[in-house]
Amino acid sequence: MHFIAQGLIHPELINPETGEVVEIKVGAQGELVCTSLDRDCIPLLRFRTRDHVIVTQTECECGRTSFGIRIIGRTDDMLIVRGVNVYPAAVRDVIASFTPRTNGVIEIQLTRAPPAGWEPPIHIKAEVSAATYSLESLKQAIEAQLREKLIFRGELELVPEGALPRYEYKAKLVRKHSEA
Numbered sequence: 001m002h003f004i005a006q007g008l009i010h011p012e013l014i015n016p017e018t019g020e021v022v023e024i025k026v027g028a029q030g031e032l033v034c035t036s037l038d039r040d041c042i043p044l045l046r047f048r049t050r051d052h053v054i055v056t057q058t059e060c061e062c063g064r065t066s067f068g069i070r071i072i073g074r075t076d077d078m079l080i081v082r083g084v085n086v087y088p089a090a091v092r093d094v095i096a097s098f099t100p101r102t103n104g105v106i107e108i109q110l111t112r113a114p115p116a117g118w119e120p121p122i123h124i125k126a127e128v129s130a131a132t133y134s135l136e137s138l139k140q141a142i143e144a145q146l147r148e149k150l151i152f153r154g155e156l157e158l159v160p161e162g163a164l165p166r167y168e169y170k171a172k173l174v175r176k177h178s179e180a
């Protein structure tokens with residue numbers, strides 16, 4: 001996405017844990033914070049969007065001079081596994097990349113209170129399609145991808161299609177210890 005609100009919104013990136021400002025340059029990551037510049041009525045002042053973004057570009061062949069971002073997760077959802085930030089949406093994306101053997105429906109099970117509940121391996125349930133055979137090799141392949149792409153250790157439990165709850169609006173990806 002291009003940021004196209006120069007003069008209307010002042011964007012900042014911050015480290016969501018410390019609140020420290022992060023310089024906007026290619027590859028920078030942080031939570032997007034917005035301040036409205038021309039509103040008279042209830043202007044947002046350093047509004048924390050809770051969107052965790054990565055800056056993909058600071059110039060573009062289309063001629064826009066603003067930076068580009070990709071949203072990689074929500075600060076609210078973020079788990080910290082041995083110091084590594086893990087976004088449930090990123091876990092889902094890795095598992096969904098095994099479609100059609102998986103269908104992208106997952107639930108992360110935090111069955112113990114943090115920080116113990118966030119100790120690896122993180123228990124993840126993922127639905128598999130009915131036609132999938134060799135579940136053990138699929139499980140191992142997904143666990144290897146999670147380790148390689150997201151740098152944390154997950155323990156995958158493959159469950160039949162339809163076993164996990166469905167949500168009408170936005171899927172809830174984490175089941176917390178208090179809901180177990």
Ligand SMILES: [Zn+2]
Pocket residue numbers: 002060061062063064
């Ligand atoms: Zn462009």
